[in-house]
Amino acid sequence: MSKTTAATAALQKAGIAFDLHPYAYDPDAPRVGLQAAEALGVDPSQTFKTLMAEVDGKGVCVVVPSDGEVSMKKLAAHFKGKSAQMMKVPDAEKVTGFKVGGISPFGQRKTHPTAIDETAQLYDRIYINAGQRGLLLSIAPDDAAHVLNAGYVDVMAE
Known part of the structure; x- marks a missing residue:
């Protein structure tokens, strides 16, 4: 397993501090996200998954707790759109340069408007995919928001 990915390279280039956390990835x-949290012994609500979606046909990235679901209505509203849906797997892999199960919000092939669920602010560090299956990184939420030019938003389904 490589410890350098497009995600970690992007963070290093930006001068953002992070720690790597490899774990045994279970493709089944x-x-x-829940499996990763369990493997690392981390609270699932502190382990964030990276999802690619489309709002009115335009790609967006949303970073949310692994134990929650995104409200497509709230996501569309945040990006000032009418409707949102999950991006199809082949499209998500193509635009990010990462394989599903290893998609990171950092170092994507194409930059997408990004939202981070507001609950990230509850933690000193959050765990996010490092751009490879079986590898998470921990980062200060404000550092993640800064480098992603992302806002904190309530996008969780009730």
């Missing part, structure tokens, strides 16, 4: 896990 029903929810990869």
Whole structure:
């Protein structure tokens, strides 16, 4: 497993501090983020998944707790759109340069408007995919928001 990915290279270039956390990736896990949290012994609400979606047909990135679901209505509203839907897997892999299960918000092939769920602010550090299956990184939420030019937003389904 490589410790340098497009995500870690982007953070290093930006001068952002982070720590790497490899874990045994289970491709058969029903929810990869929850499996990662369990493997690392981290609270699932502190482990964030990176999802690619489309708002009115335009790609966006949303970073949310692995134990929650995104409200497409709230996501569309945040990006001032009428409707939102999850991006199809092949499209998400193409625009990010990462494989599903290893998509990171950092170092994507194409920059997308990004939202981070507001609950990230509850933690000193959050865990996010480092751009490779079986590798998370921990980062200060404000550093993540800064480098992604992202706002904190309530995008979780009730």
